[in-house]
Amino acid sequence: QVQLVQSGGGSVQAGGSLRLSCVASGGTFRSFSMAWFRQPPGKEREFVAGIRWSGGPTPYSDSVKGRFTISIDSAENTVYLQMNSLEPDDTAVYYCAADRSWGLPTMTPQDYDYWGQGTQVTVFS
Numbered sequence: 001q002v003q004l005v006q007s008g009g010g011s012v013q014a015g016g017s018l019r020l021s022c023v024a025s026g027g028t029f030r031s032f033s034m035a036w037f038r039q040p041p042g043k044e045r046e047f048v049a050g051i052r053w054s055g056g057p058t059p060y061s062d063s064v065k066g067r068f069t070i071s072i073d074s075a076e077n078t079v080y081l082q083m084n085s086l087e088p089d090d091t092a093v094y095y096c097a098a099d100r101s102w103g104l105p106t107m108t109p110q111d112y113d114y115w116g117q118g119t120q121v122t123v124f125s
Contacts, residue, residue, distance in 0.1 A: 002027040002114045004096045009119035012086055016123075020081040022096030022116050029053045029077065029098070033105040035112065036070060036081045038092035038121075045095070049081060050105025059105055063089070086123045093118045 008020040020036065035050035049060045049070035058070055069082040079096060096116035099106070 002098060002100075004098060004114055004116035006094075006096050006116040006119045009094065009121045011122040011124065014087055014123055014125045016086050017082070017084045018086065018121060019083065020094055020096070020119060020121075022079040022081075024077045024079070024098060027100075031100065031102045033099040033101070033103065034070075034072065034079045035097045035099070035105050036079075036094060037097055037109055038090075038094045039118075040089075040092040043092075045109050047107035047109075048094070050107075051079065052105060056104065059107070061107075083121070086121075088123050088125050090121060090123050092121060094121050 003025050005023045012018055030053055032053050036048040037045050038048050039045040047061055048064055051058045051070045067085045071080045095118050097112035098114040099112045
């Protein structure tokens with residue numbers, strides 16, 4: 001059974017940085033695409049960044065491009081989201097997600113098969 005366990009997050013002043021981690025277990029992930037989504041208060045879940053375990057393009061939403069970086073440590077089965085220059089609009093619950101297909105990361109939450117438990121990120125001005 002695939003499990004995604006998140007850590008990191010918290011509260012930070014605008015301009016600061018945080019790193020989220022997502023440890024994957026219970027499967028063989030070479031074919032998987034991984035992504036980070038977020039859900040701001042009162043809004044729909046939205047795509048943040050994606051990456052394939054086997055490499056390839058790493059799409060980002062326009063709102064985070066140049067500030068956030070997604071990466072994988074294959075030895076640790078961990079996906080990271082490094083978030084720099086945080087803004088109050090980045091406040092949301094952040095979710096790690098896994099898509100077991102061989103395709104590229106998509107921006108559609110319904111394409112993902114497994115989800116982490118979510119972690120709160122709060123950015124105050």
